[in-house]
Each structure stands twice: as structure tokens, then as C-alpha cells.
Amino acid sequence: xxxxxxxxxxxxxxxxxxxxxxxxxxxxxxxxxxxxxxxxxxxxxxxxxxxxxxxxxxxxxxxxxxxxxxxxxxxxxxxxxxxxxxxxxxxxxxxxxxxxxxxxxxxxxxxxxxxxxxxxxxxx
Numbered sequence: 001x002x003x004x005x006x007x008x009x010x011x012x013x014x015x016x017x018x019x020x021x022x023x024x025x026x027x028x029x030x031x032x033x034x035x036x037x038x039x040x041x042x043x044x045x046x047x048x049x050x051x052x053x054x055x056x057x058x059x060x061x062x063x064x065x066x067x068x069x070x071x072x073x074x075x076x077x078x079x080x081x082x083x084x085x086x087x088x089x090x091x092x093x094x095x096x097x098x099x100x101x102x103x104x105x106x107x108x109x110x111x112x113x114x115x116x117x118x119x120x121x122x123x124x
Contacts, residue, residue, distance in 0.1 A: 019044045
């Protein structure tokens with residue numbers, strides 16, 4: 001008999017298969033961070049670990065001007081410019097050195113003009 005990953009009870013009949021396991025249809029599929037029942041969309045980050053959309057965004061989203069690695073933060077590396085600080089929600093971002101920005105927020109630090117040669121940057 002298979003067991004629910006949420007409550008460890010036996011599964012008979014309908015179930016939800018996600019994140020490498022099975023869950024009861026009602027009430028057992030919960031966010032690994034806030035522990036609320038996932039009603040709508042979910043994101044799977046690791047096998048058997050699921051997050052509701054809100055927690056996934058809170059924990060893993062990139063913000064304009066953020067450092068890509070903890071090494072940059074620890075080394076106190078200054079970004080080439082200041083980002084707008086708004087979440088990058090559409091997945092379109094430009095990487096400048098170890099920092100990410102909205103494409104429209106990338107400008108020259110000195111003169112504030114938008115660079116024409118975008119080959120200097122990597123668009124993810």
C-alpha cells in the first residue's frame with residue numbers, strides 16, 4: 001500500500017502525483033515553508049519539497065540589483081549601478097558582472113545612458 005507524503009496515511013483511490021510522491025487529493029499537499037494547503041499553483045524545487053507560489057517567490061525570486069552569489073555580498077562587491085529593487089517576475093533579466101537587472105534598468109553608471117552593445121551582458 002502506498003502512503004501519502006503529507007500525512008503518511010494509506011492512499012486508496014484518487015491521489016495527486018507530484019514531487020516524486022503521492023498525496024491525498026484534499027488537504028495533504030502543503031507548502032514546505034508556510035505549511036498552508038496548496039490550493040492553486042505550486043513549485044517543486046527539490047524532490048518531495050514543494051512551495052506555494054507566494055513562498056517560492058519570497059524565497060527564490062530575483063530582484064533588480066541583487067547579487068547572484070553570496071560571495072559578492074560577503075566580499076562587499078559594489079554593483080555597477082543601483083537597480084530599481086522590484087522583483088524580476090517575467091524571467092527576463094540582464095546579468096552585469098555578478099548582479100541582475102531588468103533589461104530596461106541597465107544604464108551607464110557615469111552618464112546614465114543605455115548601452116548600445118548588449119553583447120557585453122548576458123540576457124537570461
